[in-house]
Amino acid sequence: MTKAIKPWSALFALCLGFFMVMLDMTIVNTAVPSMVRELGTELTAVIWVTSVYLLAYAVPILPAGRLGDRLGPKRVFVAGLVVFTGASLWCGLSGGVETLIAARAVQGLGAALMTPQTTAFITHLFPPDERGPALGAWGSVAGVAMITGPVLGGVLVDRFGWEWIFFANVPIGLIALALTAIHVPDWRPGNSHRFDLLGILLFGAGLFGVVFGIQSGWTYGWECAGAGVLLLGCFVLWQRVNRREPLLPLRIFRDRGFSLGAATAVLVGFAMTGTLLVLAVYLQSVLGLSPTGAGLLTAPLALMSGAVAPFAGRLSDRANPKYPLMFGLFSLCGGLCVLSLVTIPASSPPALIPGLLLCGLGVGFIFSPMGNVTLNSVERSLVGSASGIFNTARQIGGVLGGAAAGLVLQARTSASIADRANEAAAGLPPEFRQRFVSGLAADVPALPPEIAGQARELASQVTHAALTDAVKVAFSLPVGTLILGLLCAAALRRSRVEPRPIGRNGSPDRMTAAP
Template sequence: MDQHIKQWPALWALVIGFFMILVDTTIVSIAYPVLLRELDTDLTTVIWVTSAYLLAYAVPLLITGRLGDRFGPKRIYLVGLVVFTLASLWCGLSGSIGMLIAARAVQGLGAALMTPQTMAVITRIFPPDKRGAAMGLWGAVAGIATLVGPVLGGVLVDSAGWQWIFFVNVPIGVIAFVVAWRLVPNLETRVHRFDWLGVALSGVGLFLLVFGIQEGETFEWGTIAGPITVWGLIIAGLVVLTAFVVWQRFNRAEPLLPLGLFLDRNFSLSNAAISLVGIAVTSTPLPLAFFFQIARGLEPTQAALMLVPTAVVSGILAPLVGRLSDRVNPKWIALSSLITAALAIAWYASLLSLETPLWLLLLPSAVLGVGMAGIWAPLASTVTRNLPTSQAGAGSGVYNTTRQIGSVLGSAAIAALMNARLALELPGFDTESAQQAGADVAGPLPPEVGDGFAAAMSQSLWLALGAYVICAVVVLCFAKPKVTVAWGETGAGERTSPLPASSK
């Protein structure tokens, strides 16, 4: 490692763009009721605005990490930033739901080029024994950004229109480009062979799986066209993804997914955990946005303010967690935080009704912030702790891919679950009825409709609750972390002794 590299300025430069792309993962959720009305669409279609972004974000991540290794993380990051910023402008100028979905897919591609470079730079410029604090900042930004998204979205939708949730990225993107150009170092590159068959298999498999889950309720989990059925698409997606893993096993050149990385227990478990967190984080804002805006009749800004305690509490506590990651076993931080988040979601679900005072709903929001503060940094520091520099791009690509796969599956699953619960609780009251209600009714829905609608949104939150609970079980299985030596002594990322007893 070049001792003259200014580590923290470089990291802060990357954080600006990283924050922006993660905000866009959730910023649309608060605008869904408005998009339903202004773009004349339905719930299943409008959720493709997020799913298209997440799918285009997730699929290329395995190879964009390698691109950073091959051409330099700074160059690939800057290219991705340009693509993301221009696609944001296109999103804001879109006049139809189809055009908006297409623009969001391009935006996701830009995000895929950027994201692995942030973790790769951290891994390559910070020695392993100092990486926890850097990952603390990275994790804090990841957590805060996904929570700030709905809040910022509500303010922009009310004050300037839904288009500005995308236009706001343009000046930020320009600033992020200039800062990264000046402060991020040009790092050593390595020659890679690219597994294009692996990219095709993973992309096709994910698309079939997500399309089947998200569109299942639309086709009543039956026939789509001719012999094609919803369950056929889902099974085909799983088969193609299995073929992808098998191909990675037998690809002797340079596999897209280095299965050898998964021999490290904590790497494997951290990837499983972050995918579950992706499901939970993506599936939480949507039922809340619909409850606040349609069931309770709040404006987007008012609905966004109901989520502020989560962002504020998480923002205050998250930096403290990063500094603890090098001193104590991150397993216990993550475990307690996941349990806290699960309890907050359960509390939320129990309170979603027309009679609950709005101020009372601020309390589970604050508790959720406590939980979210301690999830991102411990998982990030655990997954990268033993990575050698030669695997920085591949490892960060795998980790970010699993996080995004969780997010895109969460986006698809919450659409299906909300439609199913609405159909059960309010037969005949579909998303078009919800759209009309949100447009025509001032204030909360009448009890004969509102009670069932609130119950459907409450039940939809159990998807996030289940994901947090399962994730806590996964984290409980983490192995005791190892102390890693500084670079240049006995090799980057080499394992030595366990953490001191006081850190267990």
């Protein structure tokens, strides 16, 4: 007797694992100062703790989608969940930054194995005209997890230490494993895919080169970014000439809806990651909030996003999904503009709440309509590849967004601090001005007590003002990308709802893959 499948129970199990994946993209941001201090390393090294996870996540997603088509999404999802949970334990036990970076790379690999299986299962478990609520729940998980990362991370870091942002994944992962074994069907599309090893190597090396070049070009030069772009160009060329089964089937981009949806996913990933990084720097380094305080201040964003995402999913079934998507992009862009306007060194934290609420409204309206309009556009035989490309697009945007935001913060702070120091030095006696500008407060002990105190205060003001200038400029990056996203969404056309063919048992065959 065949066991009855409960789609929503299966989706809950899948979303629990997906929640951990998305949570770990942002939860590390609040732990960065603690890691620098307790691991005895530099900020640049700790930034790689986030970057290597995003890279290891983005690169294998495409072949992971193929692997799910070949071996079965449940088996690949469970394997990824085991790898992710074990790597989380390894992260928490790491005694040095090098070990932590290695463990995060393995964790990213586990995340890559899981993610495309969740979207593929939605197309299998739910018919096209019922996918809106399911994608709404999935989108809610993605949005809420990314936003609650700073909140949960702040509490765990303050109460237990940075290690617990990783240890917390272990019990959740074990519960997700049990629920997946019980509720998720062992569906096998039956496709025997080839694996484009050369394509994987070109894509991975090219993306690493671009990200390393952007993130570390200030120190090591920009040649690596140029080499990465060249390798990515070779990757695209190889995909065109590979007649067997390329990693990236370019014919999938002939569909207008999928191409524009994937482009929007890149831009949204760029904006989200860049925004959260910039916001974390401003709240902790300028306003002086604790990790918990900074995380709790972003809670309205998470709550608003989680509240509206299911509604956005239902709305995307009844109306053209591009309109809820456009509304979400516009709201997120508007929220960032509001945040930029109130970003000053002495800003009151409650003044940020209206902008954060508007951002949360936007996030809630973005994910499910974007997934709906993108994945419903492709033919059934390409759903596995489409889900992998869609998720890869968002993660590539996230990797580039974090690297670009870090570069702008570093460059603008360095440029602004000199100007601000010259302005502040006017308040000191002439003989001490150049010394202050050259090293800020470094020479304070050699100054008379009354001048030293004033110099320390001025140095603090200069640092906060320079960081605020950098944050304002960095906010322009996600705003610009969201405007481009609005243009892409405006050009979308409503995808046709595909018919539901009848399977062998008389029920809708929701996912029939071509051989």
